[in-house]
Amino acid sequence: MQVYIGIDWSQNKHDITFLNELGAVMATLVMPHSQDGFAKLDATCRRLGVGPGECVVGLETAHNLLIDFLWARRYCEVYVVPPNVVKSSRTRYRQSGAHTDRSDSFVVADVLRTDRGRLQPWHPDSLLTRQIQARVSLISFLTREIVRLQNRLTAALLRYYPAALHVFNPSTQIGADFIRTYPTPQRATALTFEQFEAFARAHHYHRTQKLATYFANLHADHPEASPETVAVYEAEAPVLASTLAEMVKTKTRALSELNGLFAQHLDYPIFSSLPGAGEFLGPALLAKFGDDRMRFPTPASVQALAGTCPVTEQSGKGSWIHFRWACDHEFRRIAQQWARASLSYSVWAVAYWRQVLPRSGSESHAYRCLANRWLAILWSLWQKRQPYDEAYHFNQRVQRSKPRP
Numbered sequence: 001m002q003v004y005i006g007i008d009w010s011q012n013k014h015d016i017t018f019l020n021e022l023g024a025v026m027a028t029l030v031m032p033h034s035q036d037g038f039a040k041l042d043a044t045c046r047r048l049g050v051g052p053g054e055c056v057v058g059l060e061t062a063h064n065l066l067i068d069f070l071w072a073r074r075y076c077e078v079y080v081v082p083p084n085v086v087k088s089s090r091t092r093y094r095q096s097g098a099h100t101d102r103s104d105s106f107v108v109a110d111v112l113r114t115d116r117g118r119l120q121p122w123h124p125d126s127l128l129t130r131q132i133q134a135r136v137s138l139i140s141f142l143t144r145e146i147v148r149l150q151n152r153l154t155a156a157l158l159r160y161y162p163a164a165l166h167v168f169n170p171s172t173q174i175g176a177d178f179i180r181t182y183p184t185p186q187r188a189t190a191l192t193f194e195q196f197e198a199f200a201r202a203h204h205y206h207r208t209q210k211l212a213t214y215f216a217n218l219h220a221d222h223p224e225a226s227p228e229t230v231a232v233y234e235a236e237a238p239v240l241a242s243t244l245a246e247m248v249k250t251k252t253r254a255l256s257e258l259n260g261l262f263a264q265h266l267d268y269p270i271f272s273s274l275p276g277a278g279e280f281l282g283p284a285l286l287a288k289f290g291d292d293r294m295r296f297p298t299p300a301s302v303q304a305l306a307g308t309c310p311v312t313e314q315s316g317k318g319s320w321i322h323f324r325w326a327c328d329h330e331f332r333r334i335a336q337q338w339a340r341a342s343l344s345y346s347v348w349a350v351a352y353w354r355q356v357l358p359r360s361g362s363e364s365h366a367y368r369c370l371a372n373r374w375l376a377i378l379w380s381l382w383q384k385r386q387p388y389d390e391a392y393h394f395n396q397r398v399q400r401s402k403p404r405p
Contacts, residue, residue, distance in 0.1 A: 003018055004021075006105040007057065008102070010101070012032070129265065132286060162222045163217060173249070184234050262282065275390060276345045276346070299375065299379040303375050
């Protein structure tokens with residue numbers, strides 16, 4: 001007997017509905033988000049007389065301890081139903097738009113029952129892939145925080161100490177130490193060149209030819225802040241600079257760990273061969289594709305998730321195309337960054353970029369078009385387990401562009 005289990009998950013508890021093959025409710029359950037709570041799911045299945053192999057389970061996220069529990073207990077038919085599918089399916093059952101957690105769990109279960117053929121089962125990635133995914137997520141987070149801290153530190157220094165922005169980079173350890181050691185413009189301008197050189201030597205600064213320029217920058221004609229303004233910001237800037245430098249070090253360490261993990265992966269030859277992917281975008285793309293080749297049965301499924309392909313709507317004689325909002329926004333950012341970076345390495349990418357740019361509304365749109373093309377190529381390489389060959393791809397494009405006899 002096949003049983004369809006819909007789970008509406010939340011941070012503290014989960015609402016669950018069990019349906020039979022005819023769509024009748026067999027049981028409902030509110031399960032606490034705890035190990036004992038998870039055990040209630042198994043207990044209910046046993047009471048209904050079904051085992052994990054007879055259960056088709058649906059929930060709205062793959063990033064939850066509950067899905068790890070399901071895989072560990074051999075619930076092999078697990079589907080991740082996108083939240084927008086659940087939202088749009090509610091009107092099948094009621095016109096008012098009203099819903100509860102329990103009613104949403106029913107919707108998830110019934111969507112599995114009626115539309116299972118349109119969904120892909122979600123299989124766990126390997127431990128190595130999940131470690132890569134975690135490092136990619138951490139580095140993306142650190143990058144955003146670094147930019148935020150840089151902007152705040154720059155704003156503070158422009159307000160009371162603009163000369164510090166023209167010496168050492170504030171995001172480096174020596175830049176942070178300089179701001180911490182000389183937190184006011186008065187203390188910095190009191191330095192002699194010999195003291196400035198000694199500070200650089202103590203930090204093992206090797207670009208000694210820059211020191212004279214940096215020292216001159218300290219004494220350049222910068223706007224002077226009032227003593228009151230200096231007193232307001234002189235405590236904040238060193239804290240921001242120290243935090244920023246430490247975060248940059250953490251990101252560098254995480255990037256090194258990421259590349260060590262990336263080099264161990266079986267798909268490393270594919271993703272490392274991509275033009276312009278570099279030390280971060282290659283692992284980031286691998287993290288988004290994962291291990292399961294059935295997860296993306298067509299190039300369009302990857303392109304839709306990444307949001308690089310537009311949405312086409314048609315009604316009667318009219319049709320219109322618009323930007324895709326429902327997608328993995330981080331995936332789209334990674335894909336567009338890769339498209340931009342590839343222009344320095346790929347001849348065909350430059351040719352295609354120049355072709356689509358005049359027809360695009362913006363450079364971002366043109367990068368998205370190029371990313372869409374790249375993802376189709378990467379999907380094919382991923383399915384065939386082959387590295388990218390620029391010469392082969394270029395020749396294929398030349399052959400396809402020749403007029404037919």
